[in-house]
Amino acid sequence: MTKLLPSPLLSLFLLGFWLLLQNSVSVGQIILGSFLAVGIPLFTHRGLDYRTTLHRPKLIMEYLLLVLIDIIQSNIDIAAIILLPSRRIRPALIEYPLEIKGEIPLAVLASTITLTPGTVSAELGRDGNSLLIHALNVDDHEQMINDIKRRYESRLKEIFKC
């Protein structure tokens, strides 16, 4: 089992990707897609540098839903900032202390920060312990850091167990 399917999630992803690309779920496409989904990881799994394990699948769905809602929320906020001419914006560069470790959890956290309310992750600190964030409109930066920690980082910590 582990010899034939070194990473089952990648295989499942490849099968889904193939079916979406062909835009059909006929038997022939499923068989061809399964061949590709088994074959491609066999050739490439030795080259994968970053590996991680996911825990708590229910929490992952919850996290995705939370991020989706926050994306819509942040878009409405940004639209209000852009369209209201009188509002003075107060941008800020904030150093965010990181608690989680590892390449993949950090990448997920940085992408989440970029997609959600008023913040863009700009640079990872040299020691890997802090993330530089540019925020569009900040009144209280302590509260913003606490928000990110509570909403995203604690959940990611549980998902990746790091």
Place this chain on the structure above:
Amino acid sequence: MTMIELPVWIEWCIAFMLIIGATFALIGSVGLARFPDFLTRLHAPTKSTTMGVGSVLISSIIYFSVVDTFSFHELLITIFLFLTAPISAHLLAKAALHLDLKRVEQTQDLRAQSAADPDKPK
């Protein structure tokens, strides 16, 4: 335009998603043109335009699923855009910080003081 009879509520659904998406994309581009410095300009397209194009693609999924057969492949572009928008934004922000581009004067730079004195009042 080839007109095909659709159920009314589906037509309204598609039209709603199209209008939302086009409005958000337009707002994102207005922000790109209006904001004062590069780092604030970066916020507008990465969020609004991605979301706008995402809802246009969803309306396309609904339209072709109803008119033709089951069609979900626009989902590929949506997922791809949502995965890549943060990466290009991150790289551009990094480049801007490296080149030390001009920032508006009310930017609060909390980099040095947060390392030296974390309890400094804002």
Place this chain on the structure above:
Amino acid sequence: MLIYALQYAFFAFSIALLLNLWRLYEGPDLADRILALDTIYINSLALLIILGIWHGTQLYFEAALLIAMFGFIGTVAAAKFLLRGDIIE
């Protein structure tokens, strides 16, 4: 109803593209121009998808997918050039 929504979407994306072109022409720095190009390719991709709905064909899907991929690669390469002064290390 759908026709008016499609016409509005064409209008809005065209105005958005004009604004991006203005930023591309005006942008004080190279980074602004790269950002404008990034937004231009995303907006034109949406325009292609809307054209596909207008004509009722799915032929434009592959073009849109290719624009998305090459646009992303182009943005990353340009940003990396700004960062390091070199693309292939």
